[in-house]
Amino acid sequence: MTTSPPHHAVTARSAGGERTGHPAIQFAGVRKQYLSHGEAVPAVKSLDLSIAQGEFFSLLGPSGCGKTTTMRMIAGFEAPTTGRVFLDGKDVTGVAANKRDVNMVFQSYALFPHLNVLQNVSFGLERKKVGKAEIRRRVGEILEIVSLTGMEKRHPREMSGGQQQRVALARALVNHPRALLLDEPLGALDLKLRQQMQIELKRIQREVGITFVYVTHDQGEALTMSDRIAVMNAGLIEQLGTPREIYEKPATRFVAGFIGTSNIVDGRVSRVENGWAVLDVGPGERIVAPVPGSVRAGQGIEVSVRPEKIGLHRTAPLQAAGSVLAGTVTEVVYHGTSTNYTVATSAGSDFVVFDQNAHDAEDVASRGERVFLTWAPQHSYPIGV
Amino acid sequence: MNRVKRTLAPYLLVLPGGLWLLLFFVVPMVTMFSLSLQQGDIINGYRFTGHWQNYLDAITDYRVQLIRSLVYGLITTVALIVMSFPVAYWIAFYGGRRKPTYLFLVLLPFFVSFVLRTISWRQILTDDGMLLHPLKEAGLLSPGFHILGTPYAVIFGLIYNFLPFMVLPIYVALERIDPRVVEAARDLYAAPMTVFRRVVFPLALPGVFAGVLMTFVPASSDYVNSGVLGSSSTTMIGQVVQAQALANSNYPMASALSFFLMAVLLTGVFAYARVLGTEDVMNAAAR
Ligand SMILES: Nc1ncnc2c1ncn2[C@@H]1O[C@H](COP(=O)(O)OP(=O)(O)O)[C@@H](O)[C@H]1O
Ligand SMILES: [Mg+2]
Numbered sequence: 001m002t003t004s005p006p007h008h009a010v011t012a013r014s015a016g017g018e019r020t021g022h023p024a025i026q027f028a029g030v031r032k033q034y035l036s037h038g039e040a041v042p043a044v045k046s047l048d049l050s051i052a053q054g055e056f057f058s059l060l061g062p063s064g065c066g067k068t069t070t071m072r073m074i075a076g077f078e079a080p081t082t083g084r085v086f087l088d089g090k091d092v093t094g095v096a097a098n099k100r101d102v103n104m105v106f107q108s109y110a111l112f113p114h115l116n117v118l119q120n121v122s123f124g125l126e127r128k129k130v131g132k133a134e135i136r137r138r139v140g141e142i143l144e145i146v147s148l149t150g151m152e153k154r155h156p157r158e159m160s161g162g163q164q165q166r167v168a169l170a171r172a173l174v175n176h177p178r179a180l181l182l183d184e185p186l187g188a189l190d191l192k193l194r195q196q197m198q199i200e201l202k203r204i205q206r207e208v209g210i211t212f213v214y215v216t217h218d219q220g221e222a223l224t225m226s227d228r229i230a231v232m233n234a235g236l237i238e239q240l241g242t243p244r245e246i247y248e249k250p251a252t253r254f255v256a257g258f259i260g261t262s263n264i265v266d267g268r269v270s271r272v273e274n275g276w277a278v279l280d281v282g283p284g285e286r287i288v289a290p291v292p293g294s295v296r297a298g299q300g301i302e303v304s305v306r307p308e309k310i311g312l313h314r315t316a317p318l319q320a321a322g323s324v325l326a327g328t329v330t331e332v333v334y335h336g337t338s339t340n341y342t343v344a345t346s347a348g349s350d351f352v353v354f355d356q357n358a359h360d361a362e363d364v365a366s367r368g369e370r371v372f373l374t375w376a377p378q379h380s381y382p383i384g385v
Numbered sequence: 386m387n388r389v390k391r392t393l394a395p396y397l398l399v400l401p402g403g404l405w406l407l408l409f410f411v412v413p414m415v416t417m418f419s420l421s422l423q424q425g426d427i428i429n430g431y432r433f434t435g436h437w438q439n440y441l442d443a444i445t446d447y448r449v450q451l452i453r454s455l456v457y458g459l460i461t462t463v464a465l466i467v468m469s470f471p472v473a474y475w476i477a478f479y480g481g482r483r484k485p486t487y488l489f490l491v492l493l494p495f496f497v498s499f500v501l502r503t504i505s506w507r508q509i510l511t512d513d514g515m516l517l518h519p520l521k522e523a524g525l526l527s528p529g530f531h532i533l534g535t536p537y538a539v540i541f542g543l544i545y546n547f548l549p550f551m552v553l554p555i556y557v558a559l560e561r562i563d564p565r566v567v568e569a570a571r572d573l574y575a576a577p578m579t580v581f582r583r584v585v586f587p588l589a590l591p592g593v594f595a596g597v598l599m600t601f602v603p604a605s606s607d608y609v610n611s612g613v614l615g616s617s618s619t620t621m622i623g624q625v626v627q628a629q630a631l632a633n634s635n636y637p638m639a640s641a642l643s644f645f646l647m648a649v650l651l652t653g654v655f656a657y658a659r660v661l662g663t664e665d666v667m668n669a670a671a672r
Contacts, residue, residue: 077568097571104572110565114587123583124573171573 022089024179024211025051025074025102030083032069043069045235047083051179051213056205058214058222061232062258067215070232071181074213076100088178098127103172104181107188109164111156117143117167118152124175142174145204162193173204179211186221198225219259223247231255248306249381256304256383263351264304264383271297276377279303281347284316287323289380302383307354309379312341312364313372322377327351329369339364343371421640431637439641447625447642454622455649457536458605461543462551465600466593468544469551473592474585476552477559488556491549503542503613510538510614534616542610547603551596558592559585597657602650622646 030047033040044066051057059067072078073085076097084093092100103124112120118139125135143149146166156164165185172180185201186194202225205212216222222229223243231239231246231254239251250256256264265287267279277295279287289303305323317324330350331342341353341364351373355364365371421439425431444451476487494502509516512531520526532538562585570580608623615621622642630639 075572077571097568098574098576104569106565106569108563108565110563110569112566112569112584114584123570123575127574127579171569175573 022053023050023086024053024055024088025049025213026086026089027070027073028084028086030073030080030085032066032073032078033081042235044073044080047237049230049237049240051211054209054211056202056212056214056225056227058216058226058229059232060216060219060222060229060258063217065232066235067217067232068183071104071183071213071215074102074179075104075181076102101178102181103175103177104183105168105172105185107184109156109168111164111167111171113156115155116152117148117154117156117159120156120167121171121174123171128175138174139170142170145173145207146170146200161189162197165189165197169201169204173208173210176208177210179213181213181215183215184217185214186216194221201225223259231258233258250304250383253302253304253383261307261352261354262304263307263310263349264302265347265349266300266302267347269295269297269299269301277301277382281325281345285325285346287325287347287380288321288377289323289382290378291382291385295382295385301385303380304383305375305380307340307352308338308356310351310353310373310375312343312353312355313374314365314369316372317374323373323375323380325351325373327371327373329365329367329371332365332367341365341371343373345373417640418644420636421644423637425637427634436637439637440645443638443641443645447622450620450622450625451646451649453619454605454646455653457540457543457611457621458601460540461547461604462597462601464540464544465547465551466596469548469555469596470589470593473552473555473559473589477556477562488553491552495549499546500609500613503546503609506538506542506545507533507613510541533614534619536615536619538614539611539619539621542614543604543607546607546610547600550599550603554595554599555589555592558589558595562588594658598654602654605650606646 027047027049030044031042032044033042035041047070059070061067069078073080074087076092076095076099080093084091086092087100087102112123115123121139121142122135125138130138140149143152146169148163148166148170151159151163156167159167165188168185182201186197189197198221201212214222214225223246226243228240228242229246230237233254239246239255241249241251246255247259250259250262253264256262265279267281267287269277269291270280270286271278272291272295275290275293277289277291279289279301281287287303289301291301295301316326325345325347327343327345329341330344331340333340336357338354338356341355343351343353345351353373419433420431422433422435422437423431423439424434424436472491476484476491480487508514510532511517512533513521517526517530517532521528521530532541566588567580567584570584571577575583606621606623606626608621608627611619611621611624626639626642626646629635629642
């Protein structure tokens with residue numbers, strides 16, 4: 001597991017606007033198992049994590065990997081089996097959900113069906129005994145932010161999915177919580193609305209400056225919205241980093257496969273020159289990858305390369321500093337902005353290549369044709385070394 | 386041809402039940418109503434004379450029993466709500482995989498005849514029965530103490546007999562509440578009691594409403610419990626109707642009493658629905 005700090009300084013503006021210096025959320029040695037039919041089901045195996053104030057933080061992973069469980073431990077609906085949870089530097093491990101200054105947006109929205117929009121959104125402030133005039137002001141303000149002004153008297157059943165989603169968001173945000181927890185909040189919306197809401201959410205987060213913890217299994221969503229992403233698998237964080245780091249430098253084979261499309265080659269290092277490992281594949285064919293100093297000739301490594309970094313040529317490149325592989329095109333799929341080629345290579349695995357349809361009206365190669373793949377040395381990324 | 390079939394289909398589906406209701410509900414209702422406005426006696430026969438005086442007589446003669454029935458019905462219903470809610474709540478939220486078992490246990494008494502169970506209550510409550518005898522022996526109760534024949538015995542019986550009719554609809558309403566909605570209330574700073582008051586109870590109201598309909602109406606017009614467990618001082622209107630119809634053969638009086646009771650109950654129920662804004666609550670819960 002590799003961890004890295006936020007790649008840019010996030011404004012440490014918390015709910016009240018004061019700076020606290022503590023991380024918004026912290027997990028220390030947290031493990032969570034459920035008891036189901038008398039058997040222990042590990043949901044989160046080991047979690048040490050620190051989320052900064054004002055950060056847009058995503059938990060990304062396949063279904064069942066423990067995202068919701070992690071979220072519910074922040075909200076206070078589940079207690080960790082071992083370990084502690086901190087909010088704003090305070091240990092809240094044993095604190096009830098209604099006494100925690102965080103709010104959740106549920107995937108199913110969980111709006112109060114018997115209350116109208118105004119009553120739904122005021123619910124939290126009323127519990128906190130905020131004055132009537134202040135409630136009216138803040139509810140009006142938040143309804144404007146989520147573009148629901150004029151719908152105060154509607155009941156949830158009289159609203160579309162997208163509108164209900166915004167009510168759920170407003171109902172949480174109006175309380176100015178220390179952190180907003182969103183569990184796959186856009187999962188129930190259609191594609192168009194989802195993309196619209198992604199932009200909307202990002203704008204709202206910038207506007208209110210509250211820490212967002214965002215659970216999703218959609219890698220595109222996580223990449224476009226987050227400051228940092230934790231990629232989870234089977235109850236563990238596989239990699240923690242910025243979207244760029246996660247995409248360009250996947251730490252594990254799982255991450256490389258889960259985020260976007262990756263070509264992964266298993267090989268043996270032939271020699272190491274100035275921090276570059278060279279893997280000789282055949283005559284005129286090789287893979288070049290940057291490696292840490294610990295890597296030695298003869299060692300087996302995995303190298304990943306993204307499909308859009310690869311160039312596809314009909315003739316052998318004359319002199320290339322980077323990787324070169326020969327192969328045969330087995331599939332050509334036209335995608336409008338790009339054409340995707342599948343190429344059987346001598347490196348042992350099929351490669352996928354995305355070729356931008358920038359200039360040519362013609363395909364570079366057709367099925368069965370012999371081609372050469374090239375990519376720059378820095379676009380190879382060794383996994384797990 | 387097909388079109389005709391399709392348009393007719395819904396009506397055909399209604400036909401069996403509709404005919405049944407027409408035959409055994411509407412027809413007797415009309416006959417009974419006509420009967421309530423007749424005059425005469427059993428020997429010379431009754432004739433329709435539009436005799437509204439029957440209603441006035443019924444109300445003046447049996448005012449006490451009418452009021453008593455409504456009061457018993459009301460006490461029973463309130464007691465049922467208070468007793469059933471925790472049971473239904475517990476089964477719905479803590480029943481886990483055993484829910485069907487618990488529901489079956491609630492329904493189990495139904496497998497024994499209503500009258501038989503009420504008679505066995507009489508055995509239990511009798512002055513020297515299994516309940517009072519040991520207490521009197523122990524000197525905890527005076528030898529003259531008795532329950533049977535008092536309003537308490539009748540109301541106990543009513544509560545006992547109608548309990549499942551209140552538990553089940555409340556259970557159904559509670560069961561339909563999305564647990565995430567309850568969590569959302571917790572998340573929005575509501576303490577457990579507030580969650581109950583502001584979210585769980587309002588969402589269970591349609592169930593309470595259904596339960597009230599299913600208990601208040603039959604409990605108010607019940608004649609078995611007072612007959613078996615009560616005395617002449619607990620006589621309910623159901624018993625009067627029964628006596629007028631079967632013993633005195635005063636059919637007009639029995640009919641007039643029945644219709645008056647029906648009118649009172651319907652008025653009460655509609656007023657109650659208005660106050661609760663039931664339509665709104667029902668719509669909310671139907672989602
Ligand atoms: N209440 C529960 N009882 C038993 N097992 C549970 C419970 N909730 C979740 N699990 C299990 O814990 C694991 C993680 O679940 P979850 O956190 O919901 O994953 P995700 O949100 O990533 O899909 C899964 O294997 C799931 O089956
Ligand atoms: Mg989940």
